[in-house]
Amino acid sequence: AQSVSQHNHHVILSEAASLELGCNYSYGGTVNLFWYVQYPGQHLQLLLKYFSGDPLVKGIKGFEAEFIKSKFSFNLRKPSVQWSDTAEYFCAVSASGGSYIPTFGRGTSLIVHP
């Protein structure tokens, strides 16, 4: 079974600061990787995903993530955060193929001060 670790539980930044949220997983096979975002009072929604190909994936709102297979990592980055990026961020991993049972990290709460 796979597991996901998000090392940063709470992150506080000022606007225009750079962001990197860590995500590490444990699974020996091929994986699908996701970052989801939950803005205050809203439902969880997909930020970006990686299935195959270019390990650097770009998502909505200027976010990107890099899959480093050797490090079992899929860190989320944004060069300059905005107040509107205040939200909770979840990393998720699923094994490729078969029934789709993703495993979620515990989430990172990001607060951006204006």
Added chain:
Amino acid sequence: SQTIHQWPATLVQPVGSPLSLECTVEGTSNPNLYWYRQAAGRGLQLLFYSVGIGQISSEVPQNLSASRPQDRQFILSSKKLLLSDSGFYLCAWTLGSNQPQHFGDGTRLSIL
């Protein structure tokens, strides 16, 4: 386009009462369906998932059960609620292993 509806949005129930939370998906067929509980700082705990009508898999043994009476309907139930059942419940769907999940707005359940 596909949509997911989850209701009610909030629910306050006494201990020992029954529970029924409903989730329906529109605009797609044969989705995989999921019930999660989300707790602050603990991420999403998968409770049940279903790959087809009448097919339910339970991830965590507890006081809850799930049913899928129709292709796009997923119901979370309990015969007798416990205080520990309080929480935020999310329904989600996906079309396969290479597709992201789509989440409902959630139900905030408070047990008194």
